[in-house]
Amino acid sequence: MHRADLPLVRVALLGAGNVGAEVARILLEDSEELGDRIGARPELIGIAVRDVSAPRTVDLPQELLTTDAEALIEAADVVVELTGGIEPARTRILSALRAGKPVVSGNKALLAQHGPELHAAAAEAAGTSISYEAAVAGAIPIVRPMLDSLSGDKVNRVLGIMNGTTNYILDQMDSTGADFNDALAEAQRLGYAEADPTADIEGHDAAAKVAILGSIAFHSSYTIDDVYCRGITGVTAEDVEAARDAGYVIKLLGVAERVTAEAHDDGSGATAATPTSTSAGVNLRVVPTMIPRQHPLAGVRGAFNAVFVEAENAGELMFYGPGAGGAPTASAVMGDLVAALRRSVAGGPAVAPSFHAGLPATNVDDVRTSFSLTLLCPDRAGVLAAISTVFAQHGVSISTMQQRDLPDAPERPGECLAELRIVTHRARNADLVRTVETIRELDEVLDLRGLIRVESAD
Amino acid sequence: MHRADLPLVRVALLGAGNVGAEVARILLEDSEELGDRIGARPELIGIAVRDVSAPRTVDLPQELLTTDAEALIEAADVVVELTGGIEPARTRILSALRAGKPVVSGNKALLAQHGPELHAAAAEAAGTSISYEAAVAGAIPIVRPMLDSLSGDKVNRVLGIMNGTTNYILDQMDSTGADFNDALAEAQRLGYAEADPTADIEGHDAAAKVAILGSIAFHSSYTIDDVYCRGITGVTAEDVEAARDAGYVIKLLGVAERVTAEAHDDGSGATAATPTSTSAGVNLRVVPTMIPRQHPLAGVRGAFNAVFVEAENAGELMFYGPGAGGAPTASAVMGDLVAALRRSVAGGPAVAPSFHAGLPATNVDDVRTSFSLTLLCPDRAGVLAAISTVFAQHGVSISTMQQRDLPDAPERPGECLAELRIVTHRARNADLVRTVETIRELDEVLDLRGLIRVESAD
Incomplete structure (x- = not known):
């Protein structure tokens, strides 16, 4: 098919920030190549912004800027939402989906709060989809894989x-x-x-x-x-x-x-x-x-x-x-956009993700991980026994314990101190919290610090 | 929808090797969970093998094994080809695609030789697809991303x-x-x-x-x-x-x-x-x-x-x-299979990859990379100049040159030798090959070895 014969698909862009400006640039610069990949030429019909005269880092065609997002969505075949925040993004996305228009979004706050509602709206409007590769880990393809x-x-x-x-x-x-x-x-x-x-x-x-x-x-x-x-x-x-x-x-x-x-x-x-x-x-x-x-x-x-x-x-x-970054995140947005448009061109409904497992x-409290912690103790007999007992009483098993003498500890001049570094086996978080609470109160423990989770220790 | 109400989709498996056996195991074990994800229950209806009584590493239900691949393909909704080699895999895949049945394959030799033919067959039979995540880098999702x-x-x-x-x-x-x-x-x-x-x-x-x-x-x-x-x-x-x-x-x-x-x-x-x-x-x-x-x-x-x-x-x-590996590669096959079946359930044709760019x-000869090489030379005046001149004559620019004296080189007792390690700037492969040919013939060069490409050197 000659490029001139390719049908047009109208793209509405909401937001002209860091990522939005890059998406606009790519759509304007690469429209022919993208058309060949999609089987239809994507045409950026407008960019909804809050203030058309605000200063921008990237030069965008002034005539594409508009404050009327609703009219822009109405005129488009597909909507790219890169405004961020819950509202008005949520309402706009829902109205696009309900009109059967695929939506591509990079709005992690919205997806993490109202994901189920957005997925339901996409599923109800047969044929449409919401995709959001850009919302997780920028350019890295992870949502789709x-x-x-x-x-x-x-x-x-x-x-x-x-x-x-x-x-x-x-x-x-x-x-x-x-x-x-x-x-x-x-x-x-x-x-x-x-x-x-x-x-x-x-x-x-x-x-x-x-x-x-x-x-x-x-x-x-x-x-x-x-x-x-x-x-x-x-x-x-x-x-x-x-x-x-x-x-x-x-x-x-x-x-x-x-x-x-x-x-x-x-x-x-x-x-x-x-x-x-x-x-x-x-x-x-x-x-x-x-x-x-x-x-x-x-x-x-x-x-x-x-x-x-x-x-x-x-x-x-x-x-x-x-x-993160404008161009990398825009790459993720463009991948979703091309996929959504290819689906439109092929015809037939989008495939919805399955959230059936519940x-x-x-x-x-119930998470089981290993922990590392450091205790400051007097260097005398019985200290290790007292500490080990507390761990055992709470069902937290010690994997490794390293003792380092601190003869000249500035905290306690004249006293012999030891630093104990303990790594536990996997233990319930709640058990570890109780262990730590009890240990803090031991006379044998002068300080407890550096309490941090450890992955893959056992 | 209750699981019992899910429609069935019939899966034909060609091949019961390392990967095929794992795919069979997953289909048999996880059919319910996969059904929930797909919206239809995948039913393994048969496994085509060359010899039903051959010894196998994994226990497979004997009643699923058959030597009649053609009849199996005929009875199936989707075909998974894991036999390897060009024929009969090519003919079988083409017949499945022409019958409108999606095919999942892990056959890299076939794809690398007859990919265009297979893609064309899938495109002609509207609605169908050939996918082959397992053919590249085993379990790693790379084809689909x-x-x-x-x-x-x-x-x-x-x-x-x-x-x-x-x-x-x-x-x-x-x-x-x-x-x-x-x-x-x-x-x-x-x-x-x-x-x-x-x-x-x-x-x-x-x-x-x-x-x-x-x-x-x-x-x-x-x-x-x-x-x-x-x-x-x-x-x-x-x-x-x-x-x-x-x-x-x-x-x-x-x-x-x-x-x-x-x-x-x-x-x-x-x-x-x-x-x-x-x-x-x-x-x-x-x-x-x-x-x-x-x-x-x-x-x-x-x-x-x-x-x-x-x-x-x-x-x-x-x-x-x-x-590589049976289970990891089977994971890639299963991803393709679930995606193909979700598409079948949703209805509408598959999206074909675009190979328009040509x-x-x-x-x-025209590739431009850096090269590293090591020369063994007598340690005397004029050697460096002679070598540098050859590089310059062929338009190959030297990035770094390191000299190491080898006073006791076993190759030439009594002679003072030097080892020169040279890394070039990016150069055309053909220019480098001619440089090397000329250098080998220099009286000043006793040996040339370790010629190897370097990435990201400049």
């Missing part, structure tokens, strides 16, 4: 470095010994962190992505409220150094993990003191975590992202790439 | 470690200092290499994958005959050691790379002596290549595979995982 390539497998765990800002900060702390505040300031100076970095450093951004990816991986609907979330503001230079000494690196991991009701034996022979009524389901969490330096995720440096998937048959897979989100 | 996720981007280069056997051998050579034959014997002992390892160690297996993946990445049809192929049998322990000393590791890389007609300036200011009538297109090759140790591909150990993609907007992406496969 999870939906399609792994659709015949059983995913057991997803571990992701899904926030570039925090990975940059932790990588700086690891490679230069910087403390958190200095590394954050450097990230802000280089544009890796925003002036208000809260959403990144508190883990909220990663938590939204965990909710989205976990829903797909486990064929169940989760929202950000199902995700237990701890940021990296409490990670100290000492924690990073201690991890390095032990052959680990600290990463902010987003985790979605299958929890089976039977998995109560940690192999240590210890019996948990609290009743372990762990229910089957999926635990979703974002927590600073020590991972061994030889783990593929440990090599993910700077602002890069990566998602590590453990599946029953596939084994261990990793997807790596830029987790696996409940489990409480973090 | 390339077809869909990157469909709105412009791929510039694909670099892959796509053969586990050769990666295991090279990794052994690198980590233990073993020579090629010992590493091969170890790989055979552990089951990573076959008794006849030719297809792996000569690069043919990787070349088939490069043809398949390159076709998708560049929207053009290539066969294995378009792929320039060199195996690893000539890689010596000395080459591996020299690479390590220089901060590199040798990998057998499959490369599909966009070549632009303009890219003649290597930035060194040197002018090529031969006319550089490089034509635009795509170069496809499998060659042992030195890559820097900090490159993400350098960390791919043992029998693992990885595909590194450089795209205009996405930037650098990597896909990592097990490249970028020609370029000759390896």
Whole structure:
């Protein structure tokens, strides 16, 4: 078919920020090549913005800008939503879907909060789809591979470095010994962190992505409220150094993990003191975590992202790439857009993802991971016994314990102190919390610090 | 919908080898869960084999085995072909496609030779599809992400470690200092290499994958005959050691790379002596290549595979995982199968990949890469000048040259020898070949060895 003969498909773009401007550029520059791939020429018919005269980083044709998003959606065949935030994005997407128009979105906050509603709207309007590769890990193809390539497998765990800002900060702390505040300031100076970095450093951004990816991986609907979330503001230079000494690196991991009701034996022979009524389901969490330096995720440096998937048959897979940035994220948007348009051209309804499994989100209390912690103690007989007893009483089994004498500890001049580094076997989070509470009150323990989860320790 | 109400879809499996047996197991064990994901219950109606009474590693229901593949295909809704080889696989797949039945195949030899014919047959029978995730890099989702996720981007280069056997051998050579034959014997002992390892160690297996993946990445049809192929049998322990000393590791890389007609300036200011009538297109090759140790591909150990993609907007992406094995490869097959069945259930035709671009496969003569080589020379005045002159005459610019004196060289007792390690800037392959031919004939050069390509050196 000659290019001139190709039918046109009208694309409405909502938002002209960092990513939106790149999507506009690609659509305007590559329309012919994209037409050949799609079998129809995508025509950008307008870009909805809040203020048509606002200054922009990329030159966009002024005549495409409009403040009337509703009219633009009405005139389009497909809608690309890159405005962010819940409203008016939600209402606009719902109206497009209900009119049978495919929607491509990069709006992680919206998807993580109202995903089920949006999927339902797409399913009701036969033939249409909502796709959102750009909402998780920027340019990295992970949503679609999870939906399609792994659709015949059983995913057991997803571990992701899904926030570039925090990975940059932790990588700086690891490679230069910087403390958190200095590394954050450097990230802000280089544009890796925003002036208000809260959403990144508190883990909220990663938590939204965990909710989205976990829903797909486990064929169940989760929202950000199902995700237990701890940021990296409490990670100290000492924690990073201690991890390095032990052959680990600290990463902010987003985790979605299958929890089976039977998995109560940690192999240590210890019996948990609290009743372990762990229910089957999926635990979703974002927590600073020590991972061994030889783990593929440990090599993910700077602002890069990566998602590590453990599946029953596939084994261990990793997807790596830029987790943010205008052009990379636009690549993910364009992939969704081309796929949606190819489907329109081919005819027939889109395939909807399946969220049939209904696996409940489990409480973090029931999560079983290893922990690392450091205790400061007087260096005398009986201390080890007292501490070991507390662990045993709470059913938390110790994997390794290293003692280091601190003869000249500045905290207690004239006293002989020892630093104990303990790594536990896998234990229930609730049991570990109670262990720590009790240990803090022991006379034999002067300080407890560096309490952090460990992946793949046993 | 209650599970009992789900419609059935009939699956024919051709082949009960390593992968086929795992696919059968998954279909038999997970039929209910797969039914929920698909919206129809997949029923394995038969497994075509050459000999129903042959011994098998996995227990398969005897009543499913049949030697009548044609009747099985006739009775099925979808066909999974895992027999390997060109015939009868080709004829059977064509007949299934022409009957409008989707086909899932893991047959890389067939796809790399007859891909265009198979795609054409699928396109002519409206509604059907041929998919083959399992044919490239085992469990790693790369075919589908390339077809869909990157469909709105412009791929510039694909670099892959796509053969586990050769990666295991090279990794052994690198980590233990073993020579090629010992590493091969170890790989055979552990089951990573076959008794006849030719297809792996000569690069043919990787070349088939490069043809398949390159076709998708560049929207053009290539066969294995378009792929320039060199195996690893000539890689010596000395080459591996020299690479390590220089901060590199040798990998057998499959490369599909966009070549632009303009890219003649290597930035060194040197002018090529031969006319550089490089034509635009795509170069496809499998060659042992030195890559820097900090490159993400350098960390791919043992029998693992990885595909590194450089795209205009996405930037650098990597896909990592097990490249072979029954269950991992079965995971890729099952992903294709579930996707094909979901499409059948939804109705409407499958989306065909686009091979419209018609970028020609370029000759390896025109490929521009850096090279590393080592020369053994007498340690006297004028040698460096003579060698440098030859490089300059052929328009090959030297990036780094390191000299090491070998006062006690066993080859020439009593003579002072020097070893020169040279890394060039990017140069046309043909120019480098002529340079090497001329250098070999110099009186000043006693030996030339370790000639190997270098990626990302400039």
